[in-house]
Amino acid sequence: MMVLHKPAIEQFSVIKTCKPTAFFPGIPLIDLSKPDSNHLLVKACEEFGFFKVINHGVPTEFITKLEAQAIKFFSLPISEKEKAGPPGPFSYGNKSIGPNGDVGWVEYLLLTTNPGFNYQRFVSISGENPETFCSALNDYLSAVKKMACEILELLADGLKIQPRNAFSKLLMDEQSDSVFRLNHYPPCPELQDMNDRNLIGFGEHTDPQIISVLRSNNTSGLQISLRDGNWISVPPDQNSFFINVGDSLQVMTNGKFKSVRHRVLANSLKSRVSMIYFGGPPLSELIAPLPSLMEGEDSLYKEFTWFEYKKSAHNSRLADNRLGLFEKVAASYCPLLSPTLLGQRVIKT
Numbered sequence: 001m002m003v004l005h006k007p008a009i010e011q012f013s014v015i016k017t018c019k020p021t022a023f024f025p026g027i028p029l030i031d032l033s034k035p036d037s038n039h040l041l042v043k044a045c046e047e048f049g050f051f052k053v054i055n056h057g058v059p060t061e062f063i064t065k066l067e068a069q070a071i072k073f074f075s076l077p078i079s080e081k082e083k084a085g086p087p088g089p090f091s092y093g094n095k096s097i098g099p100n101g102d103v104g105w106v107e108y109l110l111l112t113t114n115p116g117f118n119y120q121r122f123v124s125i126s127g128e129n130p131e132t133f134c135s136a137l138n139d140y141l142s143a144v145k146k147m148a149c150e151i152l153e154l155l156a157d158g159l160k161i162q163p164r165n166a167f168s169k170l171l172m173d174e175q176s177d178s179v180f181r182l183n184h185y186p187p188c189p190e191l192q193d194m195n196d197r198n199l200i201g202f203g204e205h206t207d208p209q210i211i212s213v214l215r216s217n218n219t220s221g222l223q224i225s226l227r228d229g230n231w232i233s234v235p236p237d238q239n240s241f242f243i244n245v246g247d248s249l250q251v252m253t254n255g256k257f258k259s260v261r262h263r264v265l266a267n268s269l270k271s272r273v274s275m276i277y278f279g280g281p282p283l284s285e286l287i288a289p290l291p292s293l294m295e296g297e298d299s300l301y302k303e304f305t306w307f308e309y310k311k312s313a314h315n316s317r318l319a320d321n322r323l324g325l326f327e328k329v330a331a332s333y334c335p336l337l338s339p340t341l342l343g344q345r346v347i348k349t
């Protein structure tokens, strides 16, 4: 267990909550088995870029098996976990997020989902039969990817886009650059003595990919930012999935869908374990608005490939407005709306 003395805790972002953040009852809930789900999905992506899905078709057994493997891994001594690799694109990281100095009250495993990737390194560390970890991961990833593709096809239906696999084919592509992340937020008991203060587990950001599929245990902490800048706590639900619109889907819909800003606050008593699949396109894919969604409008974004966007994202800090660099108006016509200034947001809690 990580234990921190008060001065040490100050190394992390501690934010003051002026008023308790109310649980917001309005997070869209979509039942994927209902015939009108396509229109509700479009509405949720336009209004929040975030929603919760039920009747998702992912077997509970796949979820519990992978979660058990994750818990086993995170319970190992740190020296063992570090053998999974230094913080880097596909390895174990502790408190340090990304390559540019971001920190959070979190440890994680970051893995590529490309077929054929050798997970053996992590497997041998957890002391498990290699088959157990690999099969739990593969079962979970195939089921979650299938669900993500179904959602993207329902969205295409709702937007009247032909063909209906216009988005989903990018995740189905053999070269799809998708990532999977297991996050563990240990409890932080010191927080109990720090009235009105919260510790950042994973700082505010948007996800750069097309779509993110998040499942967590029953510990709270996830928050999303509404358009007015207010933060809303998402009540945890271990039987459902939470879906984020990523920056790339915002661009492909020419800004009709919004990528959602979100963050995770640490909990003083309970540990949070989350598993997130980030569905991304092939590196060479041009990320641009679909012509059928333009209706005579100009693209709001400069043209770029996923490789270019990913490279730029990896040079940014977590909270930066990464898409700002690729917006036509902000970058070309108005220096006051430069990405640097847009990246600095007033934090309301």
Ligand SMILES: C=C1C[C@]23C[C@@]1(O)CC[C@H]2[C@@]12CC[C@H](O)[C@@](C)(C(=O)O1)[C@H]2[C@@H]3C(=O)O
Pocket: 089, 097, 098, 099, 100, 102, 110, 179, 181, 205, 206, 207, 208, 209, 278, 313, 314, 315, 316, 317, 318
């Ligand atoms: C600070 C960073 C971590 C991140 C890469 C980045 O430079 C900016 C984007 C971050 C993010 C957020 C969503 C996902 O968790 C992630 C894997 C991704 O694709 O973009 C992380 C990156 C990371 O942890 O390496």
Ligand SMILES: O=C(O)CCC(=O)C(=O)O
Pocket: 181, 183, 202, 207, 214, 216, 222, 262, 263, 264, 274, 276
């Ligand atoms: O762990 C979570 O619940 C969310 C983490 C997240 O947003 C991310 O890893 O990109």
Ligand SMILES: [Fe+2]
Pocket: 205, 206, 207, 212, 262
């Ligand atoms: Fe995220």
